[in-house]
Amino acid sequence: MQQPPRILVIGTGDTKSDELSYLAGKVEAAGGRPVMLDVSVLGDPPYRPAHDKHAVARAAGSSIDAIAASGDENSAMALMAKGAAALAARLQREGEIDAVVALGGTMGTDLALDVAAALPLGVPKIIVSTIAFSHLIPPDRVTADLMMILWAGGLYGLNETCRAVLSQAAGAAVGAARSVARPRQERPVVAISSLGKSCLRYMVELRPELERRGYEAVIFHTTGMGGRALESLAAQRGFVAVMDFSLQEVANHLNGSVVSSGADRLENAGRAGIPQIVAPGAIDMVDFPTWQAVPAGFDGRPYHAHNRLLASVTSGAEGRCRIAHAIAAKLADAAGPVAFILPAGGIQEWDQAGEPLHEPEALDTFLAEMRGAIRPPIELVEIEGHINSPEFVATALAIFDRWVADGIVPPGRPEAVS
Template sequence: MTKTVLVIGTYDTKDEELHYICDCIRAQGGAVVSMDVSVLGDPSQPADVSKHAVAAAAGASIQEAMDAGDENHAMQIMARGAAALTAQLYAEGRIEAMLALGGTMGTDLALDCAQALPLGVPKYVVSTVSFSPLIPADRLSPDIQMILWAGGLYGLNSVCKSSLSQAAGAVLGAAKAVETPNADRPVIGMMSLGSSCLKYMKHLRDPLQARGFEVAVFHATGMGGMAFEALARQGYFAAVMDFALPELGNLMVGSVVNGGPDRLTNAGALGIPQIVAPGCTDLIDFAGWQDIPDAYADRPFHAHNRLIKSSGLSPDERRALVRDIAGRLAQAKGPVHVLMPMQGVEEWDREGQPAHDPEGLAAMVDEMGKAITAPATLTMLDCHINDPAFADAALAVVDGWLADGTVKPDL
């Protein structure tokens, strides 16, 4: 089947470049729906979705955008309209992928359009600021692809054609090859970190599959949490095992390695059953390039690699984090069962390991007992999170939910 790519850009300033990439897609057997998100000028030939339609989708008009007083306000109008139309075109089955071109203005708008599409729909942004610290993590959709638009500030040339032609092939190839999430069994979404730090997934995956579930494990390093939450918002999970919550501690202290402000809320908002544990909530992760804030400069920290380094939370900070976790879970509309492993929450906090902190762990256990209240259920476990006993307790909760019909496997 021919795959159709939505191509988004400001045709008043990048007309030649946009037509070039559309021609590249067509030359490879793809089809194009073009969307003009410019404000002041007009394309050399009409786009499939005009700038007037984009403004109207935002409840405005091009004249209102022109009269907005500044280009930021004007482009935010266009971004709202473009995102709404992107979602509509996909829902109507008119597109299978999107590709947007831009500098900072076009990229700002493109990020909203990408977030309007579900996980599994190819979404590419060719930008002069790809991979730049100008782009905050929470603006990135979980499976977005970005290509640096080298030499692409003004006009076609051999340098920028290299980026554009690669993007055309990449987005069309992705549209042809992608297997969009469409599980044939109920899915349990699980959060974890690397298996050297958290090991429960090794004990849980096979038994859960034997019970009729598919298991999808997400890496709690910011983007993994965002992907997990995106699928939770779509109602993709039959249940979740949210056993790694360092992204919430990172958010609390201002680290960029966070899963966004809605972490630990989306499954609950839809009533999806949740089993939760505070895995790795003793650690704070910072980007390798990020300066350690002064408040944490005197604490021991571990440089995991050149991309990520970790410090620790104080007992009072652990209490504050537990209260935050409890507050998020209190909003849940479905069953919540919290497991508190009282002997430790990640491999490096065992006795003799660098993160061993009995006082901090005791504070977390104490605060968990105070903060988790009905209707949520709290089970204190005399084990470490990496012990088989922890996995056994999680399976016991699942078995109880299977017995009473809270969750249903595919048998």
């Protein structure tokens, strides 16, 4: 990067001018150029921002007076969020900014999440927040490459604790803008969902096969945020095809687990018309933090602790029937082609004989329910093998290759493989 990175600094300058000024100074000290965007509603900052509250209001199709009179602080900040997101997206498209750093409590974080969602992958997005990592932030508000830092000591005014956090955020924004390798998309991208490599491991064979065909395989770890990243990028039409083979986040959401990627898991690729090959990997498991008690209603169910953070219990036959219908309903709404692979031999490593989550009767109930729930035009492909078997990989590749031959999936670029 030849010129200093231009960092869009977002916050309410009427209430947090000291903090924002300090943050801007640290951006400058790190070699960046701060571009101030003020999202105040009632007051004005003591400095002159590059983009003031009136510009934000105009970008929302309104005026600051109308926003202030909109009803309450929630509606006012929602309108400012709309304007800030639109303005930041335009500045990025026009090459005026290289990264964004925003700060706030719940109000500022709510607004900053909308701004981050409006920017593409590869534009550094840092939110300094008093609620970073909190369950107050729903999974579907988190973008694929969002960075957050907890704003310790950030409630009211500057202090040494606050300065330590803000200085790190400034350095992170400038450093990220200098070093980011933005996606070049030299090869068509295929998304694959999986759960680690001990539970689901088909990607070990799939990735080199797809690369040999001239595609880039991007693997998403479906422990909540991984599925969210997949959904976020699918909504932006970032893939030519999706191999969504790990769906336990759907089961998690239906069962109220915090290990969730949101209500729209398994929906965005279909909504965007992206071809999908789908399988029900790990839908029998409901995840929860190992350091918490087993969720209510799952006492006595087969249990597996993956590590000190993540554990799983299985849902019973009735719960798996509900999951089968939820999967089928989501796929039925897809605007693009869908093939569903049903592995009769099992759907995750620990459901096999001798493993802690082995429940053959419940698996058989799920398989029967899934057969009945899938309807044309969805293509149902049943195999005898396990989801971790060579048969599963061969079946997935056969469908993919057929779709390429039929023009459903664009051809790969083997010459671009490095």
